[in-house]
Amino acid sequence: xxxxxxxxxxxxxxxxxxxxxxxxxxxxxxxxxxxxxxxxxxxxxxxxxxxxxxxxxxxxxxxxxxxxxxxxxxxxxxxxxxxxxxxxxxxxxxxxxxxxxxxxxxxxxxxxxxxxxxxxxxxxxxxxxxxxxxxxxxxxxxxxxxxxxxxxxxxxxxxxxxxxxxxxxxxxxxxxxxxxxxxxxxxxxxxxxxxxxxxxxxxxxxxxxxxxxxxxxxxxxxxxxxxxxxxxxxxxxxxxxxxxxxxxxxxxxxxxxxxxxxxxxxxxxxxxxxxxxxxx
Amino acid sequence: xxxxxxxxxxxxxxxxxxxxxxxxxxxxxxxxxxxxxxxxxxxxxxxxxxxxxxxxxxxxxxxxxxxxxxxxxxxxxxxxxxxxxxxxxxxxxxxxxxxxxxxxxxxxxxxxxxxxxxxxxxxxxxxxxxxxxxxxxxxxxxxxxxxxxxxxxxxxxxxxxxxxxxxxxxxxxxxxxxxxxxxxxxxxxxxxxxxxxxxxxxxxxxxxxxxxxxxxxxxxxxxxxxxxxxxxxxxxxxxxxxxxxxxxxxxxxxxx
Numbered sequence: 001x002x003x004x005x006x007x008x009x010x011x012x013x014x015x016x017x018x019x020x021x022x023x024x025x026x027x028x029x030x031x032x033x034x035x036x037x038x039x040x041x042x043x044x045x046x047x048x049x050x051x052x053x054x055x056x057x058x059x060x061x062x063x064x065x066x067x068x069x070x071x072x073x074x075x076x077x078x079x080x081x082x083x084x085x086x087x088x089x090x091x092x093x094x095x096x097x098x099x100x101x102x103x104x105x106x107x108x109x110x111x112x113x114x115x116x117x118x119x120x121x122x123x124x125x126x127x128x129x130x131x132x133x134x135x136x137x138x139x140x141x142x143x144x145x146x147x148x149x150x151x152x153x154x155x156x157x158x159x160x161x162x163x164x165x166x167x168x169x170x171x172x173x174x175x176x177x178x179x180x181x182x183x184x185x186x187x188x189x190x191x192x193x194x195x196x197x198x199x200x201x202x203x204x205x206x207x208x209x210x211x212x213x214x215x216x217x218x219x220x221x222x223x224x225x226x227x228x229x230x231x232x233x234x235x236x237x238x239x240x241x242x243x244x245x246x247x248x249x250x251x252x253x254x255x256x257x258x259x260x261x262x263x264x265x266x267x268x269x270x271x272x273x274x275x276x277x278x279x280x
Numbered sequence: 281x282x283x284x285x286x287x288x289x290x291x292x293x294x295x296x297x298x299x300x301x302x303x304x305x306x307x308x309x310x311x312x313x314x315x316x317x318x319x320x321x322x323x324x325x326x327x328x329x330x331x332x333x334x335x336x337x338x339x340x341x342x343x344x345x346x347x348x349x350x351x352x353x354x355x356x357x358x359x360x361x362x363x364x365x366x367x368x369x370x371x372x373x374x375x376x377x378x379x380x381x382x383x384x385x386x387x388x389x390x391x392x393x394x395x396x397x398x399x400x401x402x403x404x405x406x407x408x409x410x411x412x413x414x415x416x417x418x419x420x421x422x423x424x425x426x427x428x429x430x431x432x433x434x435x436x437x438x439x440x441x442x443x444x445x446x447x448x449x450x451x452x453x454x455x456x457x458x459x460x461x462x463x464x465x466x467x468x469x470x471x472x473x474x475x476x477x478x479x480x481x482x483x484x485x486x487x488x489x490x491x492x493x494x495x496x497x498x499x500x501x502x503x504x505x506x507x508x509x510x511x512x513x514x515x516x517x518x519x520x521x522x523x524x525x526x527x528x529x530x531x532x533x534x535x536x
Contacts, residue, residue: 166391
């Protein structure tokens with residue numbers, strides 16, 4: 001971390017002065033790690049038409065945190081990660097087993113998860129207020145330990161991308177064709193959905209439940225407006241996510257707004273610009 | 281179009297078998313999808329599968345592809361006579377892309393034939409290989425087009441080129457002419473005829489387009505069971521065909 005602090009000290013901002021405002025420096029590093037994560041995942045979330053699916057996963061992460069708190073864990077994150085992964089696997093399984101339209105299944109799961117979360121968190125007459133921070137998120141609360149975990153996850157997602165992106169692409173285009181090429185679609189979907197579940201859950205308390213899904217949808221959606229192939233798609237999505245992430249953090253610092261919402265608005269502007277420049 | 285002949289057949293059928301389907305039955309829940317389907321397919325043969333929607337055409341394909349549980353047997357045999365695990369090329373029914381889909385033809389190709397991750401710059405050697413593949417289907421100019429921008433015929437040719445990489449023993453096409461205009465259709469069928477003689481492979485395709493049936497060697501009329509099998513003329517003249525496709529007050533080619 002000290003190397004990072006020294007690096008940031010070189011920036012010409014007031015908060016970048018040596019030995020001051022460490023929370024802001026932590027937040028900047030966190031943004032630099034989660035925004036490429038979301039930028040990468042976003043390309044395949046959009047390509048696989050999973051915009052609402054990822055929303056439901058966000059809800060299940062909230063349920064997990066509520067259950068963890070109920071059980072008295074000081075840090076409920078790990079129970080949330082576990083539950084989100086179980087939920088993602090169950091979800092993938094149900095979706096493969098039923099012929100019902102996927103938006104219906106997602107509706108069933110998302111509402112069940114959020115209802116269970118609220119039910120548990122208010123059990124015994126408790127106030128919901130202590131969970132309010134989860135709805136909006138607070139990136140300034142980020143700890144160096146969590147940043148390290150997310151850096152490791154960014155590495156794992158990069159490996160997943162190198163090893164499995166081709167199969168994900170083919171499965172998104174045509175599942176039966178992918179199957180005829182020997183791709184195990186159920187396994188692939190489970191793997192990808194677990195990756196989303198873990199990333200969403202770990203960053204939930206920073207970004208906020210209400211806007212986290214926008215981070216999984218907007219970078220890819222914006223990049224699609226102008227990308228002509230997968231390389232451009234990935235690059236634009238990454239750039240959009242990173243630039244919006246940094247810009248959103250700065251805005252939230254100087255204007256005093258929620259970081260998650262500020263980043264989302266920057267992403268919306270990114271989408272607006274690419275929509276204006278779109279290729280078709 | 282003459283079927284190519286090979287000798288030394290061990291599976292007991294006349295001429296040379298490439299694919300032999302015996303008593304194939306598929307049930308899904310309480311529904312019987314396919315019942316006692318048996319037919320042989322010879323090397324170089326072009327067979328068309330016709331039948332109303334829900335007749336079990338796709339289920340037959342998926343059984344041959346090994347994607348569906350079935351009873352009965354499906355065997356492959358090489359020209360030399362020994363049984364083998366056949367390489368099957370599959371051309372799916374044209375998927376629909378939204379027009380903003382950023383996957384290009386090159387991406388789709390590389391994603392299916394190599395392990396090079398498509399989000400990284402694609403090496404020239406791979407690009408040349410894809411270009412050569414596309415040349416087989418007269419599609420060299422399509423390499424950089426996004427798949428969402430392709431016409432129905434262009435997309436079919438790209439999918440065909442992918443199925444030929446590597447060259448399979450049996451080529452299966454699901455409704456290759458649906459969503460393709462007359463020119464595209466003629467081009468596709470000429471191409472298929474050229475391919476099967478050049479690479480000595482058998483082609484099984486399903487179609488709703490009865491006007492192209494005179495180009496194939498054999499027609500299978502399927503509706504849960506095989507109602508009629510034989511040369512196109514014979515099947516088209518049969519009472520079974522008439523009762524399924526030509527009865528008054530039913531839609532014609534798109535029956536049921």
